[in-house]
Amino acid sequence: MRKRTPQTIPSTNHSSPHSAEGMHSSSDSSSPAISSLLEENLKTIEDSFANCTDLKILTWNYGPGLEQAAFSVYFDTLTKSTLKHFVKDTLQNLVPHELGPARTVTIDDVIDFFENKGVASPYVELMDDFQQVVSGILDGKVVIFFNGWSRAIAYYALDVEQRQASEPITESTVQGPHVSFIESLERNIGVIRSLIKSPHLKFEMFTSGEQVQRTVSYGYLEGVVKPETLSEFKQRIDGIVKEEIIEVSYLEEWINDSLYSPFPQVRYTERPDTAVNALLDGKIIAMVNGSPSILICPGSFIEFFTVSEDYYYRTIFSSLIRLIRVAAFIIALMLPSTYIALSTFHSELIPTVLLLAILNTREGIPFPALVEALIMEFFFELLREAGIRLPRPIGSAVSIVGALVIGQAAIQSQIASPVMVIVVALTGIASFALPQYNMAIALRILRFPLMFLAATFGGLGIMVGFILIYLHLTTLRSLGEPYLDSVAPLDLKRLRDAIFVVPRRLLVHSPRSRHFYKKTSGKNKIT
Amino acid sequence: MRKQERVSSLQMSMLFLFFMTGSSIVIVPAPLTNIAGNGAWISLLIASTMGMILLSGILYLNRRAPDLSLVEQSRSVLGNIPTLLLLIPFTCVLFWNIAGIVLEIGTFFKSTMLKETPTYAVNSMFFVTIALTALAGIEVIARMATLFFTLMFGCIVLVWVLVAGLYHPEYLLPVMPDGIRPILNAAYVVYGFPYSELVVFSIILPFVKSEDKPKLSKHMYLALIVNAITLIVSVLSSIMVLGPLSGDLKYSLYQLARLIYFQEIIERIESVIGFALIIGFYFKASILMLILIKTLKDLLGLKNERLIALPVAFICLLLSVTTYTKEAELEELVNLTWPLLNNLAYALPFLLILGGTFIRFHLKRGNKQPL
Amino acid sequence: MPGKFITVLLLASAMLAHDLPKFKKARARDRLVYGAFLVPLLYLAFIFVTARSWPNLDSIFNVLRGPAQQFIHWLNPVNS
Structure with a gap:
């Protein structure tokens, strides 16, 4: 995909018949100029776009005795079908009256009008050499060559089907605009x-x-x-x-x-x-x-927990929801490892009643906690990955039934304990609670080393893992800015908007204007 | 330590506070109460006063030569050869200092929580973390300090508060049953660890931002005071809860945490407290590693000091698993030899450099006056 | 003993893997110092893995035990 084999025009190399893009000239200045002979131009175009069957070339005549020749070039697949408009409009621009079959226009009129940038409708671009022509055709323009003129004119006519702007698929909200960006x-x-x-x-x-x-x-x-x-x-x-x-x-x-x-x-x-x-x-x-x-x-790290919706609701509610997201982050990262550490090394930390219940359910499970956790996590990752590719009608049914059945079967066959299933399920759900998907991916990766550390060194391993992650986050920079921007170095004024959403009226330094740089003063100042 | 790394005076003071409190908070109360009984807090007062004096010394040195590290200052005042001679024992003891901290962590875990894990595994894990942290540089370390500070001191205060139900203030009396001598003895011990170690901070004081330098003294003294208060309160709560036992049980704060019992849910949380306290050890060791690397850079004229960070860490690791493997030997070292060793290796060179600077400064002053 | 050996080996290879690219770019003096540090490192690694009690830093520290003992005794005759 990355091979770039620049070809100069004209070339005899053929691209595949159904590619809408032909060969490009290299970006140096060796592209040939447009000739004033129509036949030469025609040949050049046909050579560079050989085997592009969706390229249309229309020849037409105008002028006294319909002797002046011209042709238009465009990609059928890219442009509007209102083609004849351009041709007619072009000639229409040149005469003061309503045009008939254009018998009165001569090539000199054409050259004169366009070279001197006459006002044309729709907007007209002048082309000087074939590199521009080829780029233009590939961009969806209609290019018209006139016999006797060593330039060409082009109209922009791109019309490819666009998706309708609707609700964003992954970021739908209850309150707030329901528009999304599209591909254009x-x-x-x-x-x-x-x-x-x-x-x-x-x-x-x-x-x-x-x-x-x-x-x-x-x-x-x-x-x-x-x-x-x-x-x-x-x-x-x-x-x-x-x-x-x-x-x-x-x-x-x-x-x-x-x-x-x-x-x-x-x-x-x-x-x-x-x-x-x-x-x-x-x-x-x-x-x-x-x-x-x-x-x-x-x-910055804090931003990955914010959603624009936070500012549309009451601040207390938004603050609580943000706290839930932070909790989700911690759970998604540390819950399996904490469970492994607690059940293997530090059982005394679990309240006695719960401990008895856990021990009961862990009876008869042949694997140590780490292996059990790895198996269940692996199951879950498989389910998740498979769920992405399933077609929608089957997808939800399979995921629910599959999860229930597999979970239940795993428990009954003593491969996993119920607590482990809960732990894994909670972890998965918690990682979905994060607004940004790429952050959730980070957690999926980091969870596993933490589990290994927990299985080897217990709570100490988790502590060391946490220190290492924190160290990594502190050294990380994003475009030169520290990643943990308000947490480390600690900046209490800006932290107010990080975890807790403060009513905008109360913010003395609004997060908006916190670094408004005044150009006039010449030095960067914060207002 | 890349070029131009600078920290604010508040950050430097926080590092200082961590340095002084980090490992001491766990280890210190026990030997003190062992030796001095109920008067242990007086020993702390005495030792922190001596610490203040030393602190004023390093701050004075920093004021006189704000951008020169200790080694460079020593070179300019005493000359190349004496510097080398004086600072070689300095460096060697610094090596062992780091090893000693991790040794203490290992011993702590071995005797309390992870009884089966081999010491070298735990130590290796710590040294990997410490080496990576030191490699990250002083700015990063200063930035991490805030969160760790909250965690560690939060846990310490939590322990003080949650054990409040078990306080017996009457255990605090009598204050000096055996006279002043045991108190002096204990003061000597706690002077050795941690107060005399603060001399090494003069290596990294030059990293403070220039605009913050005037405020540095104030912040550092504040940090030392907070440290002293923390240690004293820990000693007091240890005595008030454990009474005469406090001298016999090692790791007082941990023992206190074991006694916390709250509504059946919060009980036996000493593991959590233990892990939080480990942060202090780790951080102090990272700062020391940073200081050691900077010292080596200045002493040996290295261009890229980060290159030797890993071998140095490895050496410290090996030291931690080959020296003082028996707990009793370690205890004896801390109580007996360490203060003297510190005095010879840290304080003595420092005082010489300080004296040299003082004399030279006043000579210059004297020279200027006739003009 | 095998556990110790494997640990030392792992750590040493990690260290070398991390430092080798930097070593190539370093100045002669830095390389010299690096090499100089490898000497005590190998010595200590050896006595660690073989669990011998050859002279080490603690032997040097222990020289000061005597004077330290005396000082403490002077300070506090009750103790020891």
């Missing part, structure tokens, strides 16, 4: 622009990838985003130009500070209101044409 970059940027109406909202774009030519865009709110963060981001993005980007998560590899850390350093969202919140907080968002997720960076 322009439309996504449009949505954000209609929500933040400020000239300080900047979007920069570039294309990357030889074959995919994907438009990548990143946006930020000038004055709110930290200049060092922005320059660091730009530096990292610079390397992307050669990469074939398919999805926005490809960008993550370039932006990440640490490639091997299990913890994610960027967030994803499909909701405009989350994106807007992030922009107002001074984050940079990145998006790619063809992907509905947008990437928010830098990500």
Whole structure:
């Protein structure tokens, strides 16, 4: 997929017949110029797009005696069918009256009008060489060549079926907008622009990838985003130009500070209101044409527990829910290892009545707690992975029945104890309570070393594991910002909005304006 | 320790507090009450006063030469060869100091919770963590301190509070049944561990941010006071609960935790308390490792001191499993030899450097006056 | 003994794996010091694995036992 074999036009190499993209010229200046002879242009086009049967070439004539020739080139699969409009409109633009069969227009009129940038409807672009022509056709434009003119004109006519914007699949909420981003970059940027109406909202774009030519865009709110963060981001993005980007998560590899850390350093969202919140907080968002997720960076640890909904409800409720999420994090990470440590090493910590119950159920289980836990966890991971691929009608039935049956069968066959099933189930549910999926993945990975440590060293192992994880989190940086931003170093003012949601009215330093950098003063100041 | 790593004075003081309290809180009350009985808290007062004096010494040195570490200062005042001679025992004792802390952890666990696990396994695990922490640098360590501080001191205060039902204030009297001598003896012991060890902090004081340097003295003294109060309260609660037994039971705070009984649910939580207290040990050892690596860097002129971090840690690990393997030997070392050893290896070089700086400063002053 | 040996081996290989890339980039002086540290390391590893009681740091510390004892006795005749 990453092989780039640049071809110059004209070439005799053939792409597969059903690929809508043909061969590209290399990006140096050796692309041939458009000739004024129509036949030559025709041949060049046919050569570079050989075997692309969805390419349409329409020849038509105009002018006195219908002797002037021209042809239009476009991809049938990419463009609107209102093609004849363009042809007619082109010629219509050239005469002061309603046009008939265009007998009065001459090639000089055409050249004169377009070279001098006459006002045309719809908007017309001038093309100078074949590299532009090929890119244009691949972008969904209709290109028209005129005999006797060494340039071509192009109209933008892209019309590929787009998904309707509906509820985001993974981030649905009870209160709040139910719109999501879709796969079109322009439309996504449009949505954000209609929500933040400020000239300080900047979007920069570039294309990357030889074959995919994907438009990548990143946006930020000038004055709110930290200049060092922005320059660091730009530096990292610079390397992307050669990469074939398919999805926005490809960008993550370039932006990440640490490639091997299990913890994610960027967030994803499909909701405009989350994106807007992030922009107002001074984050940079990145998006790619063809992907509905947008990437928010830098990500700090606390943010992975926040959802834009928290700000729509009453603060007490939001604070409690946030605490539940933190508890979910701890449970998902530590519950199996705690159970192993408690049952193997530190039984005295469990209240006596419960201990008797646990011991009763653990009677007759041939495996030590660690093996039991590993088996059940493995079961659960299998179920989870399989559940993703099942078609929807079967999926829910299988997962419920499967879980119940397997769980029950496992207990009765003495492979696992009921307590272990509860532990594993709770762990799984807790990891789903986290709003960001990539954080939940981190926990899935980290759970297993902790279990091994617990089985070997008991509570001490868990403590050491916890210290190591905390050490790792403290050294982690996201775009240069410390990952544990308000926890370590401790910044009580900002911590107020981290775990507990404080009513916005009471926040003296609103998290929004906490680093508004005044351009006029010349030095970075916090208002 | 990358270039330009700086911590705030508050962070440095927190590290200092951790350093002084970390391992002492678990180990110290027992030998003190063993020797001095009910007057152990007076010994603490005496020893912390001596600690204050030493602290003022290292702060003075830091003021005179804010950006120079101890080694560099020593080189400029005493010269290269004397520095080398003086600081070699310093470094060797520092090596063992780290080993000693992990040795104590291992012994603690062996006698209380993990009786079957071999010591070297527990020690290895700790040393891996300590080495990784020291490698991360002082800024990271300072950042981690906050959470650990809350955890550890939270647990300590929790123990004090939860045992309150068992306090017998009458155990505190009589205060000095055998006279002042045992109290002095105990003061000498607790001076040895931990107070005389604070001399090594002069190695990392230069890492404080320049704008914070004026506030440093205030914060450090505060940290020392908090430390003294913590230790004194622990000793007092140990005496008030265990009475005459407190001298015979090692690891007083842990013993207190064992006695907590609250509504049948919160009982026998000493394991949890034990694990929280381990953080103090681990943190102190990490700070010491940091100090050792910095000392080696200055002494031997290394460019990349992080390269030798792992071999140094490995050596300390091996020291911890080969020396003083018998518990009685270790106890004897702490009570008997350690104060003298510290005085010779830590305090003596330091006082010489301090004296040299003092003299030179006043000589310069004297030279300037006629002008 | 086998457990000790395996532990030492594991730790040593982890250490070397971690340090080797840095070692290659290091200056001559750092390399020298690194090598110098390997000497006591190997000595200590040996006496650890074979559980011998050859001279070690505690032997040096124990030299001070006598004077320390005397001082304590002077300070507190009751004790010891």
